[in-house]
Amino acid sequence: MAYFIQRIFWFALTALGVLTLVFLLLRLAPGDPVEVMFDIQTDNISVETIERIRRDYGLDLPLHRQYLNYIASAIRGDFGTSFYFRRPVAQEMKRNFPPTAALAVAGISIAITLGVGSGIISALRPNTLIDYIVTTVSMLGLSAPNFWLGILLIYVFAFQLRWFPIVSSATTLTEHLHILVLPALTIGTSSAALIARMTRSAVLEVLGLDYIRTAYAKGLAQRTVVYKHALRNAAIPVITIAGLSFAALLGGAVVVEFVFAREGLGWLIVGAVYNRDYPVLQGSMVLLVVIIMSVNLLVDLTYTLLDPRIRYD
Amino acid sequence: MNRKTLLPFALVLFLAFGAAACGGGEAPPADTGTPSSDSTPQEPSEPDTSEPDGPKVVTWSYHRGARSLDAHDQRGSPDYQLVMYSLFNGLVRMPDYFPDNGAPMPQPDLATEWNVSDDGLVWTFKLREGVQFHKGYGTLTANDVKYSYERLMDPDTELIRSGDVRNIEKVEVIDDLTVAIHLKNASAAFLMDMATLSGYLIVSEKAVEAMGNETFAESPIGTGPYQVESYLPRGEVIFKAFEDYWEGRPEVDEVRVIVQPDETVAALAFLQDEVNWLAVRSDEAYDAVVDQPGVTVVRHPTASYGIEALWLQTEKVTDRRIRHALAYAVDRDTLFEQFAAKLGTSKADTILPPSVFGHRTDHLPKYDYDADRARQLLEDAGVTEGSLTLTTATIGTGGYPDTLTAVQNFWGQVGVNLDFEVVEHAAWQAKYQAGENEFLIVSAGRREPDQVLVHFESTSRMGAVNYMFYNNPQVDELILQQRTELDNDRRLSILHEVQALIMEDLPAIPLYHSAHVTAQRDYIEGPDNVTTWYFKPAAMHFK
Numbered sequence: 001m002a003y004f005i006q007r008i009f010w011f012a013l014t015a016l017g018v019l020t021l022v023f024l025l026l027r028l029a030p031g032d033p034v035e036v037m038f039d040i041q042t043d044n045i046s047v048e049t050i051e052r053i054r055r056d057y058g059l060d061l062p063l064h065r066q067y068l069n070y071i072a073s074a075i076r077g078d079f080g081t082s083f084y085f086r087r088p089v090a091q092e093m094k095r096n097f098p099p100t101a102a103l104a105v106a107g108i109s110i111a112i113t114l115g116v117g118s119g120i121i122s123a124l125r126p127n128t129l130i131d132y133i134v135t136t137v138s139m140l141g142l143s144a145p146n147f148w149l150g151i152l153l154i155y156v157f158a159f160q161l162r163w164f165p166i167v168s169s170a171t172t173l174t175e176h177l178h179i180l181v182l183p184a185l186t187i188g189t190s191s192a193a194l195i196a197r198m199t200r201s202a203v204l205e206v207l208g209l210d211y212i213r214t215a216y217a218k219g220l221a222q223r224t225v226v227y228k229h230a231l232r233n234a235a236i237p238v239i240t241i242a243g244l245s246f247a248a249l250l251g252g253a254v255v256v257e258f259v260f261a262r263e264g265l266g267w268l269i270v271g272a273v274y275n276r277d278y279p280v281l282q283g284s285m286v287l288l289v290v291i292i293m294s295v296n297l298l299v300d301l302t303y304t305l306l307d308p309r310i311r312y313d
Numbered sequence: 314m315n316r317k318t319l320l321p322f323a324l325v326l327f328l329a330f331g332a333a334a335c336g337g338g339e340a341p342p343a344d345t346g347t348p349s350s351d352s353t354p355q356e357p358s359e360p361d362t363s364e365p366d367g368p369k370v371v372t373w374s375y376h377r378g379a380r381s382l383d384a385h386d387q388r389g390s391p392d393y394q395l396v397m398y399s400l401f402n403g404l405v406r407m408p409d410y411f412p413d414n415g416a417p418m419p420q421p422d423l424a425t426e427w428n429v430s431d432d433g434l435v436w437t438f439k440l441r442e443g444v445q446f447h448k449g450y451g452t453l454t455a456n457d458v459k460y461s462y463e464r465l466m467d468p469d470t471e472l473i474r475s476g477d478v479r480n481i482e483k484v485e486v487i488d489d490l491t492v493a494i495h496l497k498n499a500s501a502a503f504l505m506d507m508a509t510l511s512g513y514l515i516v517s518e519k520a521v522e523a524m525g526n527e528t529f530a531e532s533p534i535g536t537g538p539y540q541v542e543s544y545l546p547r548g549e550v551i552f553k554a555f556e557d558y559w560e561g562r563p564e565v566d567e568v569r570v571i572v573q574p575d576e577t578v579a580a581l582a583f584l585q586d587e588v589n590w591l592a593v594r595s596d597e598a599y600d601a602v603v604d605q606p607g608v609t610v611v612r613h614p615t616a617s618y619g620i621e622a623l624w625l626q627t628e629k630v631t632d633r634r635i636r637h638a639l640a641y642a643v644d645r646d647t648l649f650e651q652f653a654a655k656l657g658t659s660k661a662d663t664i665l666p667p668s669v670f671g672h673r674t675d676h677l678p679k680y681d682y683d684a685d686r687a688r689q690l691l692e693d694a695g696v697t698e699g700s701l702t703l704t705t706a707t708i709g710t711g712g713y714p715d716t717l718t719a720v721q722n723f724w725g726q727v728g729v730n731l732d733f734e735v736v737e738h739a740a741w742q743a744k745y746q747a748g749e750n751e752f753l754i755v756s757a758g759r760r761e762p763d764q765v766l767v768h769f770e771s772t773s774r775m776g777a778v779n780y781m782f783y784n785n786p787q788v789d790e791l792i793l794q795q796r797t798e799l800d801n802d803r804r805l806s807i808l809h810e811v812q813a814l815i816m817e818d819l820p821a822i823p824l825y826h827s828a829h830v831t832a833q834r835d836y837i838e839g840p841d842n843v844t845t846w847y848f849k850p851a852a853m854h855f856k
Contacts, residue, residue, distance in 0.1 A: 029739070029740065030739065030740040030744065031740050031742060031743045035742060035743075035746070035777075036738075036739050036742065037388075037473070047774065049476075052469075056471070085380060085381075085546055086386075086527065086530070092546075151578065154578055154581060159581045159584070162585075165587060166578060166582035166585055167372075167573065167582045167588060258574055258575065260578075261571070261573045261575070261578070263548050267547070271547065274737065276739050
């Protein structure tokens with residue numbers, strides 16, 4: 001119980017830190033949200049109107065007052081109205097969260113499946129051709145930036161082979177899954193590479209331990225030794241990396257959603273930065289912080305399931 | 314570029330990106346050599362360029378989504394083009410095509426006729442009878458016109474286009490089909506403003522009152538040839554042909570606007586015929602689609618009412634001789650050929666683009682490239698080699714960094730230094746409004762000359778509209794005169810005079826005029842040679 005209270009405390013403190021950082025960075029960046037909103041170059045709006053709207057949005061208040069208002073609203077779960085879209089931020093997040101969640105879940109599923117699978121194969125056959133191939137592909141996967149990989153996949157699988165549409169538009173579940181494949185592959189590849197490398201080294205380390213030799217000596221089949229004894233003990237570092245990858249993967253969603261023109265939080269955040277749409281940016285950041293910290297908590301709790309010796313009390 | 318050569322284009326792109334990402338430093342010069350045959354993927358089959366069966370659908374890919382479909386609360390494309398030509402009508406509108414002689418003038422739209430009082434202050438419009446609003450919202454009346462304008466005239470409005478109607482004093486309903494608009498000041502630009510500014514489009518009073526602004530922005534009700542089927546903010550927009558459109562149902566059944574911010578991907582989608590209409594916004598996109606089978610690239614030079622110019626802000630160039638020297642030092646012919654030939658029309662010799670009423674150049678001072686003269690003028694002004702440095706910031710798009718690099722080279726040849734940085738849009742906007750740039754490179758201009766001249770008026774907002782903080786009482790006086798001169802011949806003469814003054818003073822150095830370039834699958838016909846914006850599905854036909 002004490003552990004959970006402690007975690008929640010850190011959770012809140014981190015969220016406050018992120019909120020403060022986002023608030024300050026946005027205000028430090030040059031650019032006025034009201035002027036971005038209007039086409040000021042063509043003189044279609046009066047200075048008085050701009051000032052009035054600035055007052056309406058509380059942008060004329062001293063910085064500390066804006067900060068206190070913002071924190072108070074955030075605690076109430078009210079992130080206000082988008083400056084740019086004039087719609088409630090909650091509505092924007094509600095609309096943009098599901099596509100990003102789908103992308104992230106699909107991406108991490110691909111990453112874990114490919115990463116763990118190829119890592120095990122590589123560890124079972126160290127210094128063989130297949131190990132070299134997995135290692136090389138992992139290096140390439142880690143090095144390839146998402147926007148590059150995304151365009152490459154579109155070019156090969158959508159433009160040349162025509163297996164997928166270039167323009168993502170879907171109404172049925174099947175269509176949604178179909179158009180999710182390339183973005184999920186793009187976003188999952190670098191994490192898969194990282195997981196593969198981590199799985200390989202963790203499994204290799206465990207396979208050299210005495211209890212594995214004992215298991216083989218008892219006459220157990222390789223499959224049983226690997227999956228029942230080795231993998232479980234190698235899983236902790238792998239799960240740690242998978243958890244961390246999830247955060248990176250959400251960051252990668254910004255680029256992937258852009259290349260594949262998918263709606264989502266990433267694209268929403270980029271637009272909010274360009275438009276100096278403070279409420280949207282602040283709301284989205286809080287949502288991301290909550291997601292990432294929840295995943296971290298989940299990872300920590302998984303440790304206790306994998307290794308009963310780990311206790312948090 | 315055909316399909317075979319698209320591969321090197323793509324590979325060059327990938328190699329450059331890959332090298333940049335993996336190398337951690339600057340990308341090496343792109344390798345334009347032919348890739349080895351073993352790396353060549355399978356050649357795709359030729360797209361089907363025959364007329365598609367079923368509904369006639371035009372799919373336009375744009376790099377950003379529509380923020381709002383409310384005619385009175387939008388800025389920029391694609392919103393602007395969608396509300397102006399598909400969803401709404403104004404009382405007058407620009408013709409679809411450029412006339413053979415002279416500049417295009419407004420023509421009847423929802424109004425069939427109009428007259429203006431002798432003092433130019435009261436405009437009375439007779440409305441078209443029986444015009445229907447979308448989705449059963451009833452018949453257009455003069456009350457809708459009054460409501461539309463007053464919606465923006467409300468001092469508490471937050472709608473973006475409120476400035477469009479700031480010259481309106483009041484709107485008076487004479488009868489159901491007659492409305493009188495009382496202006497604060499006589500304005501020669503009034504009809505053109507009505508035809509080109511979305512604040513003058515007519516909304517349904519009943520719909521706005523029933524829905525409220527927020528819902529209306531997503532599901533607006535106008536009288537245009539298309540009505541909204543679905544709309545995702547920043548995402549896909551679908552319009553369907555309006556069966557009861559007063560000019561007759563348009564031929565194109567459905568309009569889809571999809572969002573693809575990456576131009577490479579948008580070009581691939583176009584070549585695949587997933588998108589059949591594209592606004593070409595960069596040289597790279599132009600190269601990718603031009604000369605492709607089944608593709609028609611259309612240039613709309615007459616829609617070009619923008620001017621790319623160097624707007625000089627700094628006190629360092631207060632001496633007119635320095636400004637002239639900076640103009641003589643830039644080889645605008647070469648600049649145009651190198652950076653603007655694909656998406657431009659010509660180098661610019663004046664501040665009013667060729668298709669705008671009042672454009673004339675034969676009486677203006679010429680600033681053809683003459684580096685020696687530039688050096689002499691600088692010397693006369695006491696500027697020694699390397700003693701003058703001008704700084705600016707620019708955005709990364711629109712080819713501005715390339716153009717500035719060329720200008721940097723030209724000015725360097727006469728001993729003037731140019732330093733510039735590339736920043737994102739909001740930061741750039743903040744900098745130029747604060748006068749932090751010593752000059753500005755930006756495109757400006759509209760169809761109506763008065764909308765261009767406001768940039769040179771001292772009463773315009775300094776920094777935001779008058780980029781140069783320019784103040785010339787004589788120019789101010791002429792701008793005011795042309796604004797209130799209702800006689801076209803006399804106005805033309807004033808416009809010629811003010812151009813001569815400005816080009817002599819040279820607060821801005823015009824570089825070139827840009828053209829709108831669009832690409833469409835060749836089963837789509839028209840519109841070409843448009844007078845204003847280019848996306849007009851109601852003027853398109855399927856072969």
